[in-house]
Amino acid sequence: MKRRSTVAAIDVGSTKVAVLVGDQGDGDAVRILGVGVAPASGLSRGVIDNIQSAREAVSIAVEKAEQACGMRILSAVVGISGAHITSQNNRGIIAVPDRTRPITLDDRARVLESAGQISIPTNRQVLHVLPRGYWVEGTDPVSDPVGMFGGRLDAETHIVTGAVSAIQNLTKCVEGAGVQVDDIILESIASATSVLHEQERMQGVAVVDIGGSTTAVAVYDEGTVAHTACLPIAGSHLTHDLARVLRCPWESAEEVKCKYGAAYADESMESQLVDIQAFGTQSSKTVTRKHICEILQARSEEILEMVGVELKRAGYLDRIAAGIVLTGGSSQLAGLAEVAEARLGIPARVAKPGGYGGLSDLIGTPSFATSIGLVEYALKGRERVAEPAGMQMPSLHFDAPVGGFFRRIASIGRALMPQ
Ligand SMILES: Nc1ncnc2c1ncn2[C@@H]1O[C@H](COP(=O)(O)OP(=O)(O)OP(=O)(O)O)[C@@H](O)[C@H]1O
Ligand SMILES: [Mg+2]
The missing domain is CATH 3.30.420.40 (ATPase, nucleotide binding domain)
Incomplete structure (x- = not known):
C-alpha cells in the first residue's frame, strides 16, 4: 500500500465504533487529528449480525470524526475480528536456478508467494500472509536470505483467513456509511502494533x-x-x-x-x-x-x-x-x-497504546489499542508494519488479501478531503 499523509481507521468493536484520523507527525510518531466514537450496534461476538444497525453506528462515528478533524473521510482501513478468523503457518520452497549468484529480492518474493499459497474453501478469504522466516538449503533459519548462496530457498508464512460473508458484511456496512474500504486488518495484529x-x-x-x-x-x-x-x-x-x-x-x-x-x-x-x-x-x-x-x-x-x-x-x-x-x-x-x-x-x-501525539488524553486508554494500530497500518502500509526487524521488503507486496480487491478500491481515490 502507498504511504499516505493523512489516513482514517475504523474499529467496529462490539461495544463501540471508533473512527480515528491521523497523519505522520514529526519523526516517526503517529499524530491523531480527529476521533469519533459511537456506541456499537448490530454486532454479536465481534461479528456483524444486523447490517442496518451497524451501519448507523459507523455513520455516527464517522460523522463525529469528520467534525473533529474538519475533513471528509472517503476511505479507511478497517479492523476485523470474530470466531470465524482462523490462521495457520505454511511453508513454501523454490529452486534458485543459478547457485553461483546470490539470492535476490526477486527470489525472496517468489518464495513468499509460494509460502502464501494454501487451498481454502470458496467461502473463506485470505486476510494476511505474514513472513516468518527463511532457510537456505534447509539449514538453520536466517532472518534475510538476500545475498546468500544456495540452490534451494524455503520460507514460512503465517496465513490468516476469514469467512467471506463476515468480510463482505463488514465491507458493506462501512461502504453503507459512505466510506470505501482501503484494507482489512486483523484487530489483534493492529493492537500488537500499537502496544508491543x-x-x-x-x-x-x-x-x-x-x-x-x-x-x-x-x-x-x-x-x-x-x-x-x-x-x-x-x-x-x-x-x-x-x-x-x-x-x-x-x-x-x-x-x-x-x-x-x-x-x-x-x-x-x-x-x-x-x-x-x-x-x-x-x-x-x-x-x-x-x-x-x-x-x-x-x-x-x-x-x-x-x-x-x-x-x-x-x-x-x-x-x-x-x-x-x-x-x-x-x-x-x-x-x-x-x-x-x-x-x-x-x-x-x-498496556495502552503509546508513541503517538495529538488528542492523547481522549484515546490513551487500552480500548483504543486496535484503532491506533489500524492508523499505523494505514500510514505505513502492510509491508512496513509486518516486516520482521532488520528486513527490507521487496517492492512486490505479500502481506495482502488474495486477489488484491481492497488494494484496487484503495487506488480509487484519496482517503480524506477538506470539508
Ligand atoms: N475500568 C474498567 N474496568 C473493567 N472493564 C472495563 C473498564 N473500562 C471499560 N471496560 C470494559 O471494556 C469493554 C470494552 O472494551 P473495548 O472498547 O476494547 O471493546 P470493543 O473493541 O468495543 O469490543 P471487541 O474488541 O470485543 O469487539 C467493556 O466490556 C467494558 O465494560
Ligand atoms: Mg476491540
Whole structure:
C-alpha cells in the first residue's frame, strides 16, 4: 500500500465504533487529528449480525470524526475480528536456478508467494500472509536470505483467513456509511502494533486484547507473528455475571464493574459497601465490594485460563519469555495482570497504546489499542508494519488479501478531503 499523509481507521468493536484520523507527525510518531466514537450496534461476538444497525453506528462515528478533524473521510482501513478468523503457518520452497549468484529480492518474493499459497474453501478469504522466516538449503533459519548462496530457498508464512460473508458484511456496512474500504486488518495484529515493544516481539510475547465480547490473541516469536486466535469471551461476560448474580440492570452492573471491580477479592473489601440499582420493590441495594469482586474473579480467571489453553495448544505458553501483554477495554479491570501472572505462571503487563501525539488524553486508554494500530497500518502500509526487524521488503507486496480487491478500491481515490 502507498504511504499516505493523512489516513482514517475504523474499529467496529462490539461495544463501540471508533473512527480515528491521523497523519505522520514529526519523526516517526503517529499524530491523531480527529476521533469519533459511537456506541456499537448490530454486532454479536465481534461479528456483524444486523447490517442496518451497524451501519448507523459507523455513520455516527464517522460523522463525529469528520467534525473533529474538519475533513471528509472517503476511505479507511478497517479492523476485523470474530470466531470465524482462523490462521495457520505454511511453508513454501523454490529452486534458485543459478547457485553461483546470490539470492535476490526477486527470489525472496517468489518464495513468499509460494509460502502464501494454501487451498481454502470458496467461502473463506485470505486476510494476511505474514513472513516468518527463511532457510537456505534447509539449514538453520536466517532472518534475510538476500545475498546468500544456495540452490534451494524455503520460507514460512503465517496465513490468516476469514469467512467471506463476515468480510463482505463488514465491507458493506462501512461502504453503507459512505466510506470505501482501503484494507482489512486483523484487530489483534493492529493492537500488537500499537502496544508491543520490539524486544518483547523478539523474545516471544502474546498480545491479549480483551474487549467487549471477544478476546483477540496474537503471538509474536522471533519478531514475527506466529499464531493468532479469537476467543468468544470478554468484558460483557463479566457484566452479565454481575447482573445475573446481583439481580440488577446491566447498566448498573457495568458501572459497578468499572468503578469498583477487580479480578481478585480479598478480606479488605469485606468492609467496603457499594450501592447498586435493583429490580423489584426496592430501587437500590447494598452489597460488599468483596462479593462483587468474587463474581468478577471467577470469570476473569476463566478468560485467562482460556488464553492459557490456547497458548498451550499452539505450543507457545512455555516459549514466550516476555509473557502476555493485556490490552483492550477489559484489561483495565484492577489486578488483572497480577492474576494472569499467578494463573499462567508467565509475566504479564497491561498496556495502552503509546508513541503517538495529538488528542492523547481522549484515546490513551487500552480500548483504543486496535484503532491506533489500524492508523499505523494505514500510514505505513502492510509491508512496513509486518516486516520482521532488520528486513527490507521487496517492492512486490505479500502481506495482502488474495486477489488484491481492497488494494484496487484503495487506488480509487484519496482517503480524506477538506470539508
Ligand atoms: N475500568 C474498567 N474496568 C473493567 N472493564 C472495563 C473498564 N473500562 C471499560 N471496560 C470494559 O471494556 C469493554 C470494552 O472494551 P473495548 O472498547 O476494547 O471493546 P470493543 O473493541 O468495543 O469490543 P471487541 O474488541 O470485543 O469487539 C467493556 O466490556 C467494558 O465494560
Ligand atoms: Mg476491540
